[in-house]
Amino acid sequence: MRLHVITTGGTIDVEYSLQGTMVTGPPMIGTLLQRIRTDLEVTIDSVCRKDSRDLDDDDRDLIRHRAETSDTEHVLITHGTDSMTTTAAHLQGVHGKVVVLTGAMQPARMIDSDASFNVGLAVGALQLLPAGIFIAMSGRVFPAGTTIKDCRRGLFIADDGDAP
Amino acid sequence: MRLHVITTGGTIDVEYSLQGTMVTGPPMIGTLLQRIRTDLEVTIDSVCRKDSRDLDDDDRDLIRHRAETSDTEHVLITHGTDSMTTTAAHLQGVHGKVVVLTGAMQPARMIDSDASFNVGLAVGALQLLPAGIFIAMSGRVFPAGTTIKDCRRGLFIADDGDAP
Amino acid sequence: MRLHVITTGGTIDVEYSLQGTMVTGPPMIGTLLQRIRTDLEVTIDSVCRKDSRDLDDDDRDLIRHRAETSDTEHVLITHGTDSMTTTAAHLQGVHGKVVVLTGAMQPARMIDSDASFNVGLAVGALQLLPAGIFIAMSGRVFPAGTTIKDCRRGLFIADDGDAP
Amino acid sequence: MRLHVITTGGTIDVEYSLQGTMVTGPPMIGTLLQRIRTDLEVTIDSVCRKDSRDLDDDDRDLIRHRAETSDTEHVLITHGTDSMTTTAAHLQGVHGKVVVLTGAMQPARMIDSDASFNVGLAVGALQLLPAGIFIAMSGRVFPAGTTIKDCRRGLFIADDGDAP
Numbered sequence: 303m304r305l306h307v308i309t310t311g312g313t314i315d316v317e318y319s320l321q322g323t324m325v326t327g328p329p330m331i332g333t334l335l336q337r338i339r340t341d342l343e344v345t346i347d348s349v350c351r352k353d354s355r356d357l358d359d360d361d362r363d364l365i366r367h368r369a370e371t372s373d374t375e376h377v378l379i380t381h382g383t384d385s386m387t388t389t390a391a392h393l394q395g396v397h398g399k400v401v402v403l404t405g406a407m408q409p410a411r412m413i414d415s416d417a418s419f420n421v422g423l424a425v426g427a428l429q430l431l432p433a434g435i436f437i438a439m440s441g442r443v444f445p446a447g448t449t450i451k452d453c454r455r456g457l458f459i460a461d462d463g464d465a466p
Numbered sequence: 467m468r469l470h471v472i473t474t475g476g477t478i479d480v481e482y483s484l485q486g487t488m489v490t491g492p493p494m495i496g497t498l499l500q501r502i503r504t505d506l507e508v509t510i511d512s513v514c515r516k517d518s519r520d521l522d523d524d525d526r527d528l529i530r531h532r533a534e535t536s537d538t539e540h541v542l543i544t545h546g547t548d549s550m551t552t553t554a555a556h557l558q559g560v561h562g563k564v565v566v567l568t569g570a571m572q573p574a575r576m577i578d579s580d581a582s583f584n585v586g587l588a589v590g591a592l593q594l595l596p597a598g599i600f601i602a603m604s605g606r607v608f609p610a611g612t613t614i615k616d617c618r619r620g621l622f623i624a625d626d627g628d629a630p
Numbered sequence: 631m632r633l634h635v636i637t638t639g640g641t642i643d644v645e646y647s648l649q650g651t652m653v654t655g656p657p658m659i660g661t662l663l664q665r666i667r668t669d670l671e672v673t674i675d676s677v678c679r680k681d682s683r684d685l686d687d688d689d690r691d692l693i694r695h696r697a698e699t700s701d702t703e704h705v706l707i708t709h710g711t712d713s714m715t716t717t718a719a720h721l722q723g724v725h726g727k728v729v730v731l732t733g734a735m736q737p738a739r740m741i742d743s744d745a746s747f748n749v750g751l752a753v754g755a756l757q758l759l760p761a762g763i764f765i766a767m768s769g770r771v772f773p774a775g776t777t778i779k780d781c782r783r784g785l786f787i788a789d790d791g792d793a794p
Numbered sequence: 795m796r797l798h799v800i801t802t803g804g805t806i807d808v809e810y811s812l813q814g815t816m817v818t819g820p821p822m823i824g825t826l827l828q829r830i831r832t833d834l835e836v837t838i839d840s841v842c843r844k845d846s847r848d849l850d851d852d853d854r855d856l857i858r859h860r861a862e863t864s865d866t867e868h869v870l871i872t873h874g875t876d877s878m879t880t881t882a883a884h885l886q887g888v889h890g891k892v893v894v895l896t897g898a899m900q901p902a903r904m905i906d907s908d909a910s911f912n913v914g915l916a917v918g919a920l921q922l923l924p925a926g927i928f929i930a931m932s933g934r935v936f937p938a939g940t941t942i943k944d945c946r947r948g949l950f951i952a953d954d955g956d957a958p
Binding site: 316322324383384409412413456 | 644649650681712740742781782783
Binding site: 334335337338341408414416418420421423426427431438441442443455 | 505
């Protein structure tokens with residue numbers, strides 16, 4: 303299987319600066335995938351490096367363009383959690399691709415990060431799902447439009463149409 | 467989703483003893499799952515604590531019994547890699563369950579372990595697969611009987627019927 | 631040797647919140663010292679939990695009081711780096727104690743943190759130094775008043791009396 | 795301060811092989827020192843890569859030769875714990891150098907390793923000790939000949955002349 307990874311920033315890539323602030327650092331997906339031995343062919347494509355609260359429509363158009371024009375069927379997007387559902391909605395209608403968004407609640411550079419697990423979850427989902435847009439977070443795989451982030455508890459839950 | 471985890475030992479649970487030897491330690495799956503925030507309901511069931519080269523038919527009968535009598539549909543088995551395919555074969559015919567075996571090439575207690583990724587891969591696969599027996603390793607999900615461990619390269623590959 | 635550890639917060643104890651912000655979390659010194667096997671007797675005394683830019687004279691009076699009234703000769707203080715030299719100056723004149731301040735440039739909860747090394751550096755220094763106030767950072771041990779933080783490079787250097 | 799590091803193998807450098815065995819891997823001291831920001835000048839000199847139970851007199855002669863002919867005053871030796879006291883004894887009489895041996899009870903590649911702490915302990919000791927041969931382990935600094943490894947508890951203790 304070939305895998306096209308689009309990185310956009312978000313908590314997964316956060317690092318701690320010399321000035322004692324958090325900044326979105328270089329993508330960690332390469333480091334995370336080096337931990338596994340695999341014969342998956344992976345291409346990493348860094349589209350932007352933003353806190354997802356700062357992503358705008360131009361960013362989302364670009365992410366969509368890269369997904370649509372990918373020469374692979376399987377697209378993994380690493381993304382901040384705060385607007386992951388917004389970007390997933392923006393990708394609706396991309397045809398012929400399995401697109402899975404994931405990210406992390408704790409930076410991949412932290413010991414107890416959920417990043418490796420989440421990327422594994424997304425990679426497992428990618429190869430079993432039909433074409434469409436999905437979010438893989440909190441140990442679960444959701445079709446776009448069926449999940450919201452429960453900010454208080456820090457997890458993605460099924461969206462029953464009511465506010466969390 | 468409810469998840470029944472059966473632990474059997476293997477590299478994923480290896481620790482380094484005071485005597486400078488490797489031993490199979492307490493299961494790490496609880497620690498790995500604590501890193502993610504999830505509302506999955508997880509039961510951990512420690513069946514044995516062995517290097518998988520030392521598992522015998524009695525062990526495999528017990529693992530099969532626990533899977534068959536589980537009160538959940540989804541069963542995750544953490545297992546050593548050397549005989550993972552043997553145990554998967556032994557589980558053939560378990561009905562009405564999705565059973566996914568996973569493990570690690572590097573102990574979960576090591577910084578660059580593949581354990582978190584692999585468990586994520588298995589959890590992603592579990593909720594998307596039909597009933598049956600599967601192996602989730604090396605970034606891929608294989609039906610039992612269709613993969614072998616390539617010991618030289620340290621990864622699971624599709625079994626084309628020839629020796630690796 | 632008995633060791634009295636005073637924790638005050640700082641980068642060493644930073645954690646990443648559910649809201650995606652950095653907060654000073656519970657002290658990590660206990661976790662760091664559990665990694666070593668030792669028969670040192672350690673008492674941990676959490677005085678405050680602050681970014682060191684927010685420490686005021688009341689905090690420093692309290693830190694000094696705890697150091698002066700400690701029933702041990704050896705006092706280790708974990709502290710943010712930004713005002714470590716200020717607190718060290720404030721402790722001048724504490725009699726009959728070896729006091730070493732240390733901290734970290736990367737939170738102890740991060741994989742590549744300098745926290746364990748720095749605490750080791752401080753513990754090594756504590757048992758070899760005469761009474762006085764010292765800073766152990768950047769692989770070096772400085773008497774209070776002889777070092778400044780070079781904020782641009784993120785390290786403590788000998789203070790030659792000029793600005794860095 | 796300039797620092798000459800001699801690596802010899804031991805638990806600190808152990809890695810887990812594809813075959814599920816422990817082997818002494820490439821020295822980890824460079825990785826450990828990269829975690830700190832420092833202006834120490836460090837030279838790393840890999841003399842051998844052995845479990846310290848397998849070190850012989852030829853190895854120890856070579857280690858001694860490298861320490862004696864070092865162009866720095868401060869020599870740090872990373873070493874397995876099982877024969878660390880034997881090598882320390884073998885180095886007695888090296889003149890004009892501060893030599894500190896350290897190592898780890900858990901490989902530096904493990905999450906909860908004591909390696910970073912121990913190297914910090916040794917670096918702190920190195921700059922405060924007079925010329926001589928020392929062991930820095932278990933949170934303490936011992937002159938050679940005054941400590942033994944308590945194998946049951948996994949720590950170095952003061953040698954009171956009786957068996958542990």
